Amino acid sequence: MAQNEKIQDRTLVISRTFKASAQAVYDAWTKPDQFAKWMGPGGYTVPECEIDLKAGGQFRAVVKSPEGGENIAAGTYEELAEPDRLVFTFGWNYPEGRGHVTAITVELAESGGETEMTMHQALFAEAEHRDQHNQGWNASFDKMEKVLG
Amino acid sequence: MEDVLTLRFGAMAHPVRRSILETLARGSAKVGELAAMFALTAPAITNHLKVLERAGLIKRRVEAQTRIISLCTEEMTAAEDWLKDVRAFWESSFDKLDAHLQEAGINHERKE
Numbered sequence: 001m002a003q004n005e006k007i008q009d010r011t012l013v014i015s016r017t018f019k020a021s022a023q024a025v026y027d028a029w030t031k032p033d034q035f036a037k038w039m040g041p042g043g044y045t046v047p048e049c050e051i052d053l054k055a056g057g058q059f060r061a062v063v064k065s066p067e068g069g070e071n072i073a074a075g076t077y078e079e080l081a082e083p084d085r086l087v088f089t090f091g092w093n094y095p096e097g098r099g100h101v102t103a104i105t106v107e108l109a110e111s112g113g114e115t116e117m118t119m120h121q122a123l124f125a126e127a128e129h130r131d132q133h134n135q136g137w138n139a140s141f142d143k144m145e146k147v148l149g
Numbered sequence: 150m151e152d153v154l155t156l157r158f159g160a161m162a163h164p165v166r167r168s169i170l171e172t173l174a175r176g177s178a179k180v181g182e183l184a185a186m187f188a189l190t191a192p193a194i195t196n197h198l199k200v201l202e203r204a205g206l207i208k209r210r211v212e213a214q215t216r217i218i219s220l221c222t223e224e225m226t227a228a229e230d231w232l233k234d235v236r237a238f239w240e241s242s243f244d245k246l247d248a249h250l251q252e253a254g255i256n257h258e259r260k261e
Contacts, residue, residue, distance in 0.1 A: 007171075007172050007175060007186070011186060078193070079190070079193060087187075087188075087189065087193070089164050089165075091164075101164040102164060102168075103164055103165045103168070103187050105187060105188035105189065107188060118188070120186075120187060120188035122168060122186050122187050123164075123168035123171060123172070123186070
């Protein structure tokens with residue numbers, strides 16, 4: 001736990017605008033075949049993805065690095081308001097155990113054929129983890145843009 | 150009706166609620182600030198705060214019509230004391246086990 005780091009340095013907010021409907025972006029987050037197409041930075045793949053889409057339901061995605069290393073992203077859905085917002089917990093399962101768990105809220109606002117997506121993630125154990133996830137998500141959202149396009 | 154420790158540890162068994170407690174450890178906060186941190190709706194943050202309040206871990210006061218949430222440090226100490234007691238019990242048990250193994254001439258290593 002990073003006692004000295006500011007709370008705001010351990011929270012992440014990313015905004016992106018996609019040329020797609022809110023429903024399409026919502027589906028990209030919640031349909032396993034679509035989620036698998038964009039999760040992880042360039043070169044990463046998702047060979048396995050399971051989503052139990054209901055409040056209290058869980059998701060699990062195996063994220064494979066270009067070097068072949070596998071990590072598992074998993075969490076629980078807390079709130080599903082299709083197609084405007086979803087809230088879920090998020091953490092990585094490592095061989096030595098489950099890592100620190102954060103909460104993610106994705107808000108989708110459609111207007112004029114575009115959808116503004118705002119993702120909040122809190123509270124990271126350390127600012128450094130926040131920075132790593134900031135890079136990881138942004139690279140993943142570049143892929144999401146292609147999937148939606 | 151649940152006992153105090155079940156309520157306290159149960160309340161802490163959620164990442165959002167642990168994060169709320171960690172945030173409040175830095176100082177009291179407005180309900181809106183906590184909701185904004187996770188982009189949670191008013192009902193969702195209210196539910197989390199209710200669980201924490203029922204467990205006696207937080208308290209709320211109203212200042213100029215704004216609800217301010219703060220940590221109940223003395224209640225947190227009770228949970229901490231319990232953990233310390235359990236740790237002390239096992240530490241002393243392991244000390245006895247060490248002595249026993251040494252007496253029996255069994256080589257062993259204890260990792261802290």
